[in-house]
Amino acid sequence: MRALDYLSPYLPVLILLLFAGVLCALIGAAATFLGPKRITAIKETAFECGSPSIGDSHSRHSVKFYLVALLFVVFDVESVFIYPWGSLLRDFQAEGLGWFAYVEMLSFMATLALGLVYVWRKGALEWNP
């Protein structure tokens, strides 16, 4: 099978993963079996590790949170594109494609700005309507 040839460089990764997994399992098991367990109510409380929890841990978040988070992620990821562009711009210029790359990014930014205007005007960024 030729397919295996493609996968062979990844063999060390696989071995590493296996090793890490086995080690974790071993340490966890050792702690469970070897450590003494004498539990009292005082020991169960949080001691200098945060505050006592109040109410249900499955609390509801406002849907607006997701909306804003989603929009943030979208624009964040889009703007990440600018980074490789910036680092390659000189190479483009050397090949005589400087203006092309510039216009390309401008149109990309314009489209992105249009999206931002849309989101803004639609009121998706307003926390309280």
Added chain:
Amino acid sequence: MNFNPGDLYGVLPALLLAAGALVLLTSEVFLRPVEPDRRYQAWVAAAFAFAGLWASLAQLGDPAQPLFAGAAVSDGFAHIVAAVVCAALFLSCIVAFSYLESLRATRGEFYALALFSASGMCLLAQATDLVVIFISLEVMSLAVYALCAYLRRGKRPAEAAFKYFILGSFASAIFLYGAAFAFGASGSTRLADLAATVRSGSATTLVYASAALLAAGFAFKVAAVPFHMWVPDVYDGAPAPVTGFMAAGVKAAAFATLVRILVSGYGEGGRWRGLIVALAYLTMLVGNLLAVPQRSVKRMLAYSSIAHAGYLLVAVAAMGTSAPRADAAGALLFYLASYGATVIGAFAVVAIIERKLALSGLGDDLSSWAGLSEKHPALAAAMSLFMISLAGVPPTAGFMAKLTVFRSAIEADLVPLAIFGVITSVAGLYYYLRVVVYVYMVPEAKADAVQGGRLLSAGLAIAGCALIVLWMGVLPGSFAALAQSGAAVFGR
């Protein structure tokens, strides 16, 4: 790498549609905040669709040339598909206008989403690079998912859109997996490089695994069995004008890409042909069988769309041999156009009935079609025409389309497949004619005629579809010539 600004002209239809979508989106946010009047959006969208149609037809005569260093191509095949998509969009906008207005459901983004998805479809037909294909696929699909959920108040639209989204993402992932394999095998995402790898004889198992995965991804989009499970629920749940647009547009674009990948990417080899033949058998059989017990017209049309995917797969299979390849491609294009016109018309009629049901609170059952001929004879006649065309009875477009497809299959030595197709299309009559029966049946209870105005624009669209269906059936010459000219790129 070189960039030629002239290449942008090659993707003009997609650019026009995308520009139209942006215009609509921007205009949407500057409307009056209270009770905005959004009726202009339908006409702006229709105008852009028409411009796209015009652009794709204007480019038809241009010689085929690669664009963007081989990432896309501008050829007759793509232009015809783009024309079908734009025409479908144009008609759907008109239908949707009447539908949404009468349901008082015109909200902002409908037409913009439709334009976005259509631009994705046009690009999809032109793409010759797996990355471009994937991006176009997602542009098309995401917009269509949103369109399916457009009437979000109901339970069914939301459920349908959710299912479509989940399963569609699944299919996209499969496609991506296949693309990764293809890249691994050939070191490139260009279909041409892939074809070179296949031709060189150094093709590995990896190449064929990638072919299977890529085909599976698009078999999902074209609704081939066994990747069809989403179709009935989604077609049923989505608003009828959207369903019509999906059936016509998504199918056209997805078939174009499937053909492009298989023929341009994996070449002559009979390897994929046998599998497409198997898919075609299965799809024709299952689609036709499952349509029989349906009592909801929308669900019946959903299964019928599966069955039609089967007939289209016959044409794709016929492209597996080089001799009649251009013929088969022409048959495919003709079929896509005729099916598009028919199905948009049929769903336009369904849209009118659906909104009557929505207003009267009845379920979507055949019995609500009884007596349509009494109140709306023209509507009844049009629906019968569409059903007859779907069934493949002359003198309609459906008959001509089936004739050309089966003939190309016979020329490709796929005689059993063609005969099986003829037989299943006979079985299809059973359920298409049931609609005709109900339409002309004397109703038991006096139901009200369809209320609410704005039948005119939907009526115009239906009349347009009926005209095309008849025209393609009676005088198919010019359409067939167009399809042949578009298919000539496969005549190598």
Added chain:
Amino acid sequence: MEVSWLHLIPLLPLAGAAVCGLLGKWLPKAWLYAIALVTVLLSFCIGLTGFLRLPEEVPIFHEVAFNWFSAGSLHVDMGFLFDRLSGALTLVVTGVGFLIHVYSVGYMDEDPGYWRYFAYLNLFIAAMLTLVLGDNLVAMFVGWEGVGLCSYLLIGFWYTDEEKAYAGRKAFVVNRIGDVGFLIGIFVLFNATGSVSFAQLGVAPLTLATASIAALCLFIGAIGKSAQLPLYVWLPDAMAGPTPVSALIHAATMVTAGVYMVARMSHLYTSAPGVLALVALVGALTALWAALIGTAQNDIKRVLAYSTVSQLGFMFIGVGVGAFFAGTMHLVTHAFFKACLFLGSGAVIHGLAGEQDLRRMGGLRKYMPQTAWTFAVATVAISGIFPISGFFSKDEILAQALHTKAYDFLTLGPGGPHLTSLGTILYLVGSFTALITSFYMWRCYFLAFEGEYRGPEGVHPHESPGIMTSPLWILAALSVLSLVIGLPEPWVRGSFLEHLNWEHFTGRLFSPPRGGPPAGFSPWPGYLVALAIGWAGFGLAWLLYAPARAASGDDRFAALFPRLRNAFANKFWVDEFYDWLVVRPLWSFARGLWRIFDATIIDGLFINGSAQLVAWVAALARRFQNGDVQRYAAVTALGVLALVYAFLLRSSP
């Protein structure tokens, strides 16, 4: 000769259909009638003019309306071919069609859907004319499907529930089984010859195998359309439609399309002698079968329906023994008298407020004399009683079967076994069928029109209005007059009637069957036998049904024929004797045939069975379509696995 007016013949009724169908609801009734009738009449006039002006040397008008489509190497023109055969059929279709239009004005006047009805009727005529006039197989197929569609729409005209719609759907689905054959036959011929036009198919050399396959496939189409064994079941059910429709579509025109097709493809069929023998055999069996069943039916329209099936069988005997002219001649004469019979039965049903049961009629001659007389004339014609048209056309078929070509050419191929006795068998079966035919048609006539009125109380039978009786008279006259085309050729040789003689008239149209020209023969012995048969059937009917009426107290006929009455000393005994000897066995036999074959095998196994199978498979598959998205994804994933596996399996070196 190339002309440019042929397309008008089908186009005019089509335009009429469009106007009636789209605007009919809002048009005044009179206008609608005028449009529907005038368009058909104009078509008739154009057809008649063309028919009279057919050039003597090459009696063909041809028109290529437009290049229809080219798909690959398949180039099809939408062309029309008007020769003596299609010309005559054009006249029959438009002529009889026009009369039935006139009749329908009276018959459908009170129906709220009259405009729809006339639109369908015009559409049907347009489609039928396309079928007849098309100059290639694809054009013919378009008409073929079109008439099927109109038939379907008209059968289901009075849909009120799904049960009635079932009859219409059955007709269409059964027809489509045949159409698959037709379509495959077209493909086979196209692959073999590269053309679908009659002109080229008529001279194309074909191998025996190709010709046989193509001929067989096309014949399957004919079996469906012309209601032959085993696909005849839809025709009796098709009687659910309005009676004029039964007259036009299910008797006079559409169902004869199969015969027309075989005659049109005479070159193909003579190249495939084995199939031709099969055509004749199927025709003979169907003729006998349907005639036997016809003797036991009590619904007047069903009697006529089975008689139509039976008569179509006769036509297939005719074309099947290579006597294409005889088959098509019977087609023409049958169109007249069967239309007359159906319209007569329509008048009866109309006059009795919807009653169709023969047992609840009787004595109607008193109340509707015009209907009775015309019905009687048509019954004489169909019974083959000298000298009305049916006698000549039916006898011509039987004589041809017995005497001529059957002996020479009915082989299973060159060098194959000669089916020398087939002609004799066909003749005997056909003659016996003719006897039965005469018997049950007279039975029908007696039960309906003679004797005492046994109809429902409170119904006052009445004669139909003039607009309905005048077509009856014209059709009855045509049934009589059309005898001139059937006069044996030796009788008319040299006189002006020779040009009207059908055999002479269509002489060069059909390919002669293999085995050379027919030997000369004398028609006389056949005529004498046929003469006897016609009257024997009548006599049998008389014996069985006339005394029965006397028994019930009606002495009028007994007084009219005292000697006959004396021949049966004890009428009760005679009644019971015949009942025991003939009627009861015949009845139960025919009834049994009907029950076993129609009701159980065809309906039960074939129609319902396939529907059940489909429903079963569908229910099974619907288990997967339960709306559960995980399951959908699982099926999709399995599909991907299968696809990848299959690909790898095929591609592994």
